[in-house]
Structure formats: structure tokens, C-alpha cells
Amino acid sequence: MFKTEYTLVLIKPDGIQSHHLGEIITRIERKNYQIAALEMIKASEDQLRRHYSDKVDQSFFPELIHYMQEGPIAGIVVAGTNVVKEIRKMAGATNPGDATVGTIRADFGREWPDGVMRNVVHTSDSVANAQREIQIWFPELNLPK
Numbered sequence: 001m002f003k004t005e006y007t008l009v010l011i012k013p014d015g016i017q018s019h020h021l022g023e024i025i026t027r028i029e030r031k032n033y034q035i036a037a038l039e040m041i042k043a044s045e046d047q048l049r050r051h052y053s054d055k056v057d058q059s060f061f062p063e064l065i066h067y068m069q070e071g072p073i074a075g076i077v078v079a080g081t082n083v084v085k086e087i088r089k090m091a092g093a094t095n096p097g098d099a100t101v102g103t104i105r106a107d108f109g110r111e112w113p114d115g116v117m118r119n120v121v122h123t124s125d126s127v128a129n130a131q132r133e134i135q136i137w138f139p140e141l142n143l144p145k
């Protein structure tokens, strides 16, 4: 019996500004995953502080908040078997310079001259974190348990 999981993908401002929204959604759909929710969002500082609560002590935290508010982001909830691990694989390494060709970050990532990695997407790293993050960006979404 396969269990449906949910994960959160955020397409960050650089991904939207460089017109990769459609291509990223296409890559997800080509893997046969289901888009369960999709919204363009202007991230608030409160949402970002909750989402990146484990990064508050990092030197790059102020730049990270600034980067995530440079423009709209797209919030996407994706459903499917093993989706957390598979979407994370599709995103590639955190630093686009280290990411494998064919991953989203390698293919669409840019230089990051201002101290924060500009890496196109966020993807949840565990089922538990996905549930926590989906609550932040889609507080009214009721997903099946």
C-alpha cells in the first residue's frame, strides 16, 4: 500500500523573475505528482521568520529575509508517493554551484554575490517539516491525514 505524502515547494523570487515558474511546474507534473495547492504569495516577515526559524542565528539570515521579499513567490503543495524525497532530489544541492546538472538549482540557479544563496526553490526536507511549513503558507488548507 502506497501512502500519499505532501511537500511544500516555494519558487523563490529569482525563480519567478527569471520566468521559470511554468518549467518547474512542468517538471513536477512530468513526474506524475499532483498539484494540491498553488498560490502567488508576497511573503511577510512573520511567515519567513517562522519558515526559517532554524536559520535566525545564521549570519546570512537578514539577507535571506531580504531575498525572499524581493518579489512574489509561488507556494505549491505537491502530493504523491515519496514526494518529499523525490522533489528534494529534483531541486538539487543547496548551493547551485554544487548541484548536479538536470536539477532545478543547477539549471536555473544564478550567482549569489550578496551573501545569500539564490537557489530558485525551497523544498521541504521531511514529512513533518512539510506539514509545519504548509501550515505557514496555506493556513486554511485541509489535507487528508
Ligand SMILES: Nc1ncnc2c1ncn2[C@@H]1O[C@H](COP(=O)(O)OP(=O)(O)OP(=O)(O)O)[C@@H](O)[C@H]1O
Binding pocket: 055, 060, 064, 093, 094, 115, 116, 117, 118, 119, 121, 122, 123, 124, 125
Ligand atoms: N552558507 C550559506 N550561505 C548563504 N546562504 C545560505 C547558506 N546556507 C543556506 N543559505 C540560504 O538559506 C536557505 C535555507 O538553507 P537550508 O540549509 O535550509 O537549505 P535548503 O534546505 O537546501 O534550502 P531551502 O530550505 O530553501 O529548501 C537556502 O536555500 C539558501 O537560500
